[in-house]
Amino acid sequence: xxxxxxxxxxxxxxxxxxxxxxxxxxxxxxxxxxxxxxxxxxxxxxxxxxxxxxxxxxxxxxxxxxxxxxxxxxxxxxxxxxxxxxxxxxxxxxxxxxxxxxxxxxxxxxxxxxxxxxxxxxxxxxxxxxxxxxxxxxxxxxxxxxxxxxxxxxxxxxxxxxxxxxxxxxxxxxxxxxxxxxxxxxxxxxxxxxxxxxxxxx
Numbered sequence: 678x679x680x681x682x683x684x685x686x687x688x689x690x691x692x693x694x695x696x697x698x699x700x701x702x703x704x705x706x707x708x709x710x711x712x713x714x715x716x717x718x719x720x721x722x723x724x725x726x727x728x729x730x731x732x733x734x735x736x737x738x739x740x741x742x743x744x745x746x747x748x749x750x751x752x753x754x755x756x757x758x759x760x761x762x763x764x765x766x767x768x769x770x771x772x773x774x775x776x777x778x779x780x781x782x783x784x785x786x787x788x789x790x791x792x793x794x795x796x797x798x799x800x801x802x803x804x805x806x807x808x809x810x811x812x813x814x815x816x817x818x819x820x821x822x823x824x825x826x827x828x829x830x831x832x833x834x835x836x837x838x839x840x841x842x843x844x845x846x847x848x849x850x851x852x853x854x855x856x857x858x859x860x861x862x863x864x865x866x867x868x869x870x871x872x873x874x875x876x877x878x879x
Contacts, residue, residue: 680735682841683743687728687762688754689780690718693828696855697752698729700832703851704843705733715741725783728762751806752835754814754827755780756798763805772808774835774875776827778815810838812874818867826867833871845872 686701688694698714705712710733717728732739748766753759753775763771777799785792803809812834818826829852836845849865856864 681739682733682749683747684731684733684750684752684841685728685743685748685762685766686731686752686754687726687758688776689758689782690725690727692727692754692780693825694727694729694754697754697828697832698731700829700848700851700855701731701752701835701841702733703855704841704848705731707847707851708843710735711738713739713741717742726758726761728758750835750840751775752831754831756795756802757782757793759802760798763802767805769805769807771806772838772840773802773806774810774812774831774838774840775802776814776831777811778813810834810875810878812871812878814871814874817870817874821863821867821870823863826863829864829867830871830874833868833873834875835871836868837872837875845869 686694686698695716702712702714712733715730730741730743743766745766746768748771751759751762751771751773756775756779759775779795781792814827814830817830818824835841836848852864853861
């Protein structure tokens, strides 16, 4: 594990992006890092773009936003949003963990635009990164009982990728401290299933 990591968590409104960033930042803090977080929003309504920048460093606190073309790690809840962020911040060393289920943005739903071919998005992401994990996180969250568990499924996959260096137990402690006790056990289950998904697709 390096002394610093520049990470972006991206998705669309309603996918739990901000909570995932909070959980990741809390894990980094608990592991002794200096952490900064910055959120960037697109359309304000549900379904708009959301990107949470999470940067951690052993030695110093850094500005909240990742510099252009310097992204180490991308956690993407939606494929097209992954491509959007990678085009601005990525480089040939960027590692990606991405949910494989597309969510049509408002412009596509209204008929103004056409969602790109998903296979072409996958190909572009693979060509523009060092390593990528495709995770069926939406399907897994639905099987657990609620699509809102998507974010903890994805965090589990991120943990199992080995790219953050934080133990699964640390993540689980942070989840238990942060989420409502009513949903804590299901979020832990979602996290564990996400880890298995990444291990199976590694």
